[in-house]
Amino acid sequence: MMSDGQPRPSAATGQIIVSGLTKQYKNVRAVDNLSFTVEPGRVTGFLGPNGAGKTTTLRMLLNLVTPTAGTATIGGHRYADLTDPLRTVGAVLEASSAHKGRTGINHLRVICAAAGLPKERADEALALVGLSPAAKRKFKGYSLGMKQRLGIAAAMLGNPQVLILDEPANGLDPEGIRWMRGFLKGLAAEGRTVLVSSHLLSEMQLLADDVVIIAAGKLVRQGPVEQVMGSMTHGARVRVRTPQADELAAALREQSATVDADPHGALLVGGVDAPTVGRVALAAKVELHELTTERPDLEGVFLELTAGKAEIR
Ligand SMILES: Nc1ncnc2c1ncn2[C@@H]1O[C@H](COP(=O)(O)OP(=O)(O)OP(=O)(O)O)[C@@H](O)[C@H]1O
Incomplete structure (x- = not known):
């Protein structure tokens, strides 16, 4: 509790609060009055087109760039004020670089020594990312995926409550991406805060619990993935296959549904849900061969939400 009697999150809770954050470079407002929160126990996808301001935001969060205005706190503290930053926040900002030999x-071990961490943490962190078999191989022989894992191992040395990763899936093969997804979900399941930036929306749909979408430095939308998808204007459509397509289309249009034909002969029905389509079909004595709800994917949500704001700056 603070002296004013208000409860205050401790560093251990790992909630991230970004408030009015702004970064003005000479000619570019890279981040523009940005506010959002990131909760512990969840994977949060930080999404935006190239140049949206993701990296600049993460760098301000980690005290690597000084904000022009606003604040970013982790568990109620600015990064610069954390008493033990390595044990609080682990960050992977780009593919790990290390001495080649x-x-x-x-x-x-070198990082542990510099940070005052016990050297056993090096072995533990390497095991955590599945790199133990390559422990004694030289960095220059590591694949990109192995370098990414080593970067994550370095971030995990202090067993931090909060993990921040900038585009961790970049350059990974499908197996590497699958591993990363499982690993980050596991950290969130342990109650940690996981903030991951990406422009790979399809990947975030599989990984993230929450999304924060920015474009041109500004917040576009934040919330649970499902809720953001559900807020789409075009919503879900119902896909129907029937040998009596004309009859069903006519019956559905009477219910104010929109009906389009897809190239494969199925009907795409908007404005009504699947049970309604089923009921209308039954009443019209129309035989159904398929009835599926098609949800818009995050890619579509993202393009719609950021349209017009994603100009190259
Ligand atoms: N040091 C800098 N000086 C001037 N402009 C900068 C600097 N760093 C970033 N910018 C500009 O700020 C904007 C946001 O860049 P930032 O790298 O944060 O975006 P991003 O969302 O991470 O994009 P990407 O996915 O391409 O990395 C861009 O227009 C970029 O050119």
Whole structure:
């Protein structure tokens, strides 16, 4: 509790609060009065087209760039004021770089020594990311995926409550992406705060619980993935296959539904839900061969929400 009697999140809760955050470079307002929160125990996808201001925001959060205005706090504290930053926040901002001739394990041991962490943490962190078999191989022989894992191992050395990753899926093959997804979901399930930036919306749909969408430095939308998708103007459509397409289309249009034909002969019905389509079909004695609800994917949501704001700056 603070002296004014208001409860205040401790660093251990790991809630991230970005408030009125702004960064003005000479000619570019990279981040523009941005406010959002990131909750512990969830994976939050930080989404935006190229140049939207994601990296600048994350760098301000980690005290690597000084904001022009506004604040960013982790568990109620600015990064610069954290008493033990490595044990509070782990960050992976770009693919890990390390001394080429150094082995993976030695790279981590050097960081442990510099940070005052016990050297056993190097072995533990390497095991955590599945790199133990390559512990004694030199960094220059690591694949991009192995370098990404080593970067994550380095971020995990202090066993932090909060993990922040900038475009971690960049350059990974499908197996690497699958591994990353499972790993980050596992950290969130342990109650940690996981903030991941990406422009790969399809990936975020599989990974994120919440999304924060920005474009041109400004907040476009934030909320649970499902809710953001549900807020789409075009909503879900129902896909129907029937040998009596004309009859069903006529019956549905009487219910004010919109009906389009897809190239494969199915009907795409908007404005009514699947049970309604089923009831209308039954009443019209129309035989159904397929009845599926098609949800808009995040890619479509994203394009719609950021349209016109994603100009190259
Ligand atoms: N140091 C800098 N000086 C001037 N402009 C900058 C600087 N850093 C970033 N910018 C500009 O700020 C804007 C936001 O850049 P930022 O890298 O934060 O976006 P991003 O969302 O991370 O994009 P990307 O996905 O392409 O990395 C861009 O227009 C960029 O050119």
